[in-house]
Amino acid sequence: MSSDNMKFLGLDIGSSATKGVLIEDGRILKRIIRPSTPNMQTAAAMMAREIDAPDAAIITTGYGRELFDGRTDTVSEITALGMGINAVFPGVRTVIDMGGQDSKVALLNNGKVVDFTMNDRCAAGTGRFLEVMSRVLDVPIEHFDEEAKSTTELQPITSTCTVFAESEVVGLMSRNVAIPKILRGLLAGIAQRVAALAGQVGVVEPIAATGGPMHSQAVVDALSEALGTRVRAAPHPQTVTALGAALVGIKRSGRALPRVQWD
Amino acid sequence: MATPGKRLKRLIAGQMLASRGLKTLGRPVAWVTSGAPVEPLLALGVIPFYPENHSAICAAKGMGAPLCQQAESMRYSRDLCSYFRVDLGSQVTGQSPFGVIPAPDLVVASNNICGTVQNWFRIIAQRHGVPFLFVDTPYSDNPPTRAEVEYVQTQLQELTQKVAGLTGRKFKESDLVRVEKNSLEALKLWAEILHFGAEKPAYFTSFDAFVYMYPIVTLRGTRWAVWFYKKLLQDIKDRRRHGQQSVPGERARVVWDNIAMWPVHKGLRKFFMQHNIALVTDTYTDAWRSDHLDPAKPFESMALSYTDIILNHGPMFRVNKLIAMVRDFKADGFILHSNRSCKRWSLGAYAVKKMVTKATGVPGLVIDGDMADPRAVSLDNIKHRLEPFFEMLTDE
Numbered sequence: 001m002s003s004d005n006m007k008f009l010g011l012d013i014g015s016s017a018t019k020g021v022l023i024e025d026g027r028i029l030k031r032i033i034r035p036s037t038p039n040m041q042t043a044a045a046m047m048a049r050e051i052d053a054p055d056a057a058i059i060t061t062g063y064g065r066e067l068f069d070g071r072t073d074t075v076s077e078i079t080a081l082g083m084g085i086n087a088v089f090p091g092v093r094t095v096i097d098m099g100g101q102d103s104k105v106a107l108l109n110n111g112k113v114v115d116f117t118m119n120d121r122c123a124a125g126t127g128r129f130l131e132v133m134s135r136v137l138d139v140p141i142e143h144f145d146e147e148a149k150s151t152t153e154l155q156p157i158t159s160t161c162t163v164f165a166e167s168e169v170v171g172l173m174s175r176n177v178a179i180p181k182i183l184r185g186l187l188a189g190i191a192q193r194v195a196a197l198a199g200q201v202g203v204v205e206p207i208a209a210t211g212g213p214m215h216s217q218a219v220v221d222a223l224s225e226a227l228g229t230r231v232r233a234a235p236h237p238q239t240v241t242a243l244g245a246a247l248v249g250i251k252r253s254g255r256a257l258p259r260v261q262w263d
Numbered sequence: 264m265a266t267p268g269k270r271l272k273r274l275i276a277g278q279m280l281a282s283r284g285l286k287t288l289g290r291p292v293a294w295v296t297s298g299a300p301v302e303p304l305l306a307l308g309v310i311p312f313y314p315e316n317h318s319a320i321c322a323a324k325g326m327g328a329p330l331c332q333q334a335e336s337m338r339y340s341r342d343l344c345s346y347f348r349v350d351l352g353s354q355v356t357g358q359s360p361f362g363v364i365p366a367p368d369l370v371v372a373s374n375n376i377c378g379t380v381q382n383w384f385r386i387i388a389q390r391h392g393v394p395f396l397f398v399d400t401p402y403s404d405n406p407p408t409r410a411e412v413e414y415v416q417t418q419l420q421e422l423t424q425k426v427a428g429l430t431g432r433k434f435k436e437s438d439l440v441r442v443e444k445n446s447l448e449a450l451k452l453w454a455e456i457l458h459f460g461a462e463k464p465a466y467f468t469s470f471d472a473f474v475y476m477y478p479i480v481t482l483r484g485t486r487w488a489v490w491f492y493k494k495l496l497q498d499i500k501d502r503r504r505h506g507q508q509s510v511p512g513e514r515a516r517v518v519w520d521n522i523a524m525w526p527v528h529k530g531l532r533k534f535f536m537q538h539n540i541a542l543v544t545d546t547y548t549d550a551w552r553s554d555h556l557d558p559a560k561p562f563e564s565m566a567l568s569y570t571d572i573i574l575n576h577g578p579m580f581r582v583n584k585l586i587a588m589v590r591d592f593k594a595d596g597f598i599l600h601s602n603r604s605c606k607r608w609s610l611g612a613y614a615v616k617k618m619v620t621k622a623t624g625v626p627g628l629v630i631d632g633d634m635a636d637p638r639a640v641s642l643d644n645i646k647h648r649l650e651p652f653f654e655m656l657t658d659e
Contacts, residue, residue, distance in 0.1 A: 078651030113655055115626055118648060200613055200629075 006253070007056035010080065010245030011044055011071070013064030016100030016127060017212065018043040019242040020051050023250075026258030029053075031239050040064030059249035061241060063101060075248045077241055082106050082113035083251070084244025085208050087260040088234050093204035096194060096223065096231070097241065098211035100127040105198045117200040123162045125193035127213050132162055133186050136169050137179055141216060147180045148187065148218035155185040160193065184218075191222035198227065207231045210240040235263050267475060267495050274478060274491055279361050282310050286365040291430040294367040294387055297480050298376040300398060300569050302446060302561075303423040305484040306438035309430060312365065313481045314387070318346040320477075321353060322525035322635035324360050331636050345604040345635035347383040354390065369393050369429055371422070375400040375575045377607045394429055396422055400570040404577040407570045416566035436561065442484040443558040443565070452492035453479045454552045459499050460543040461592045464508040465516065467499055468541055470532040471509065472548035473523040479551045510541040515656035518588045519545035520581065520615070521600035521608045526637035527645070534646055538653045543592040546573055546584055578611040582618045589623040595656045596626050598649075603633045628652045 005024060012019040014036060022030040030051050036043045041064065048058065048070055057072040061080040065071070077097075085095040086108060097104045103125045106116040119125045123132075134141050155177050159165040165186070172182050195203075207229065213219045214237035224231045234240050243260065251257060265273070286292050293304050297315045304311055321330060327345065330352030335341055337355070339348060353359050370393060372384035381397065388395035398418050401411045427434045456475075459467035475495060482488035517535075519542055524531060535542055550573050557564035573580060585597055597619060599612045616627040630648055633639035 076647075076651035076654055079654045113651065115620075116651060116655075117629075202617070 004255075006255070007053050008246040008249040008253075009048070009051060009053055009056040009058045010242040010247070010249065011047065011058060011060045011062075011065075011068065012077070012080070012239070012242035012245060013040050013044045013060055013062040013068060014100055015040075015063050016131075017238065018047050018062075018064075019239045020047045021239050021242040021246050022051050022053050022056060023243070023246045023258075023260070026260050028243075028261065031236060031242075033238055036064070041067040044068040045070070057249045057253065059245040061245040073249060073252060075245055078104060078106055078113055078116045080241045080244035080248055081210065082108050082111070082244065083247045084240040084242070085210060085234060086111040087243060087247055087257070088240055088262050089206070089208050089232065092206050092208045094198065094201075094207045096198060096207065096209045098125070098127055098194065098209070098213045098219075100131075100212065102126055103194050103197055103211075105194075105201050105203075107201045107204060115201045117197055119193075119197055122160075124160050124165065125190055125197060127211065129162050129165070129190055130186075130213055130219075132166055133169065133183075136166055137173075137183060139179060139183065141213075144183065144187075144216045145218045147183050148221075151178065151180040151184065153178075153181045153184070154188060155181040157182070157185045157189045160189070165189070184222075187218055187222040188226070191219070191226035194223060195226035203227060203229075205229060208234055210234045210237045212238045214238075267498055270491065270494060271475065271477060274482070274487060275361075278482065278487070279364075282312065282365050283363060285310055291368040291432075292365045293369050293371050293426075294384070295370070296372045296376060296380045296384060298569060298572060298574070299371045299373050300419055300422065300565055302439060302442045302484050302565060303419065303434075304371065304426060305442045307423070307426055307430060307432045307434055309369075309426060309432075310365070311481070312367070314350040314383075315346050316477060316481050317353070317359065317361065317364070318349040318635055319523075319525050320360055321349050321358075322637070323528055325526070325637075326353075326358065326360070327526050327635045327637050330356070330358065331638070341636075343604075344377075344379045344383070345633055345639070347379060349635050350383070351386070354387070367391050367393050369396060369426065371396045371398075371426075373398040373400055373569060374402075375569055375572055377574060377605070394425075396425060398422060398569070400575055402575055402577075404579055407567060411570060412563065412566045415570050416562050419562050419566055419569075439561045440558045443556050443561055445486060445489055446484045447554075447556045447558065449479055449483060449488040449492055450551060450553060450556065452489065452496055454554070456492060456496055456499060457544065457548065457552060459503070460541075462503075463516070463593050464510065464513040465541045465543050466503045466507075466509055468509045468543060469519050469523075469545040469548065470528075470535065470542055472545065473528065476548045476551065483551075510536060510539055512539045513541045514539040515595040515653065516541050516543045516593060517656070518543060518585060518592060518594045518597040519547070519600065520585060520597065521545075521602045522547050522605055522634040524600060524632045524640055524645075525635055526633070526640050527642040530642045531645070534642075534649065538650075540653055540656070543594055544588050546581065546588070549584075549588075550574070574607055578615055581608075582615050582622075585615070585619045586622045589619065589625055594625060596628070596652065598652075599627060599629045601629050601631050603631070603639045604636065605634060626652070626655055
């Protein structure tokens, strides 16, 4: 179908952040990330107001996808993630998404999700883990890269549980172990857990990564190391799922999927 | 006309009333495992009671957590089977949806379904101070050998003599043959009923089977089970004649592996219905589809029937069973319930998933849960995985 100026808004209402991508005929009109506070419902409503596209079809995804009354339709994060990453990196076979509350791995074939897995009942492989450790180490996540780069040494963190890892880190700090060493150990640990999760579906190259933590090159490097192969972080990694939700809306409306200008 | 659900409720009430009444009249009661050879007991007039099914009903009624906690307070680990913990909790507190349960005069267990029951039923026997009888069925990846069948057959004959001796009742082979004919008739009716899930669209689903399996387990060998399944079969045929498929607007078909998730059974069923997904068959209720029984060879066929069952075989048996089910029931996908309580059934879930997908080309999903302990099942987490899975199956 040819261009009909129909706008589609993908809203990814996550546990930590709400992400919105407004698309029209393959062009990204808006791409916004806001904290999911004070609650997911309000955050979604505020974002829809901010994006201000009253004619757009709104497709929600993420933990809070059922909470926004103004939605046209909903889709699961896995399907949206698969759709989004295939638009960003056509032909990608594995995508790893590290969210605030869970980590997901999806296997794609010809742009379709054919298998997936998620972590369960544990925050130790998620963005939340990094947030907790950032606070304990007193290193903002934005500074992870420069801290990690300052050493080649690594202090292994043996605890897999976020709470126990926190006490382990506190113990190491009290023994004056250098913060960059601890940070590298934490990143290696989280990457190994996500790599083990990916092993459940069987990793096929090329591999892409999305989610807030992928803003940090140190996290991406740790993932590549754990998987023993190159992982490419998507540009604007936190909004790929929101893009996918918008694309699902386009597909469900019977329109042809546009080529997306994402960079 | 009574619905099958109402008939089942009345049947269970009648069964419990009769059990209590007969017990007061002096008839012996045996608490048995779900895979215990019940036919010789019935032939001797012994009344069976099934703690596993009782635990399932307790769990479906929302009693799982407090009863498990009772057992845990007695220092039984939370890692143990939740059917066991619910049963022990119920015995200690006296809480049961059935009211009063007739106490056992003996206990009969077999390890054909798991090793846990061997200890669990020994604990029951000790608590009640009654004899513990046990049938050992060799675990194998392959169909039972001649020697294995003979080994079990000898034990079944000994068991029959022991029970006759303990209860003072006289054994007649003609009674055993009569009971086996009843078992066989009910098993065949059950198989015919389950096959309605293979029709596209389905006219019977595993969510129905999970509920209506109760008589095939606990009333096997009686005319009651035969009566119930004849009626149920007629109901299903009537529904099909009127075009009332199980899941209106059926969009995809799924096979289930492992025991039901009783604490979230209703919520799960609703979720499948909302998404127009039919759960067409499962390895759980299929375990009572066995057709090995042959009243012409009562002990030998019983030995084979009670040895050659899914839980007495390794994961490869499960793989092959699931492959056959996906094909026969025209399924678009399959779900493996990684059941915290049932290690034997959950063993190798991810390997099983890969092998079944490789052979059938349809996707699988592993979901964590438990059959009776609600603290180990999260319906929200499960829905969070099922939704993308359903989207995959419906070609999103």
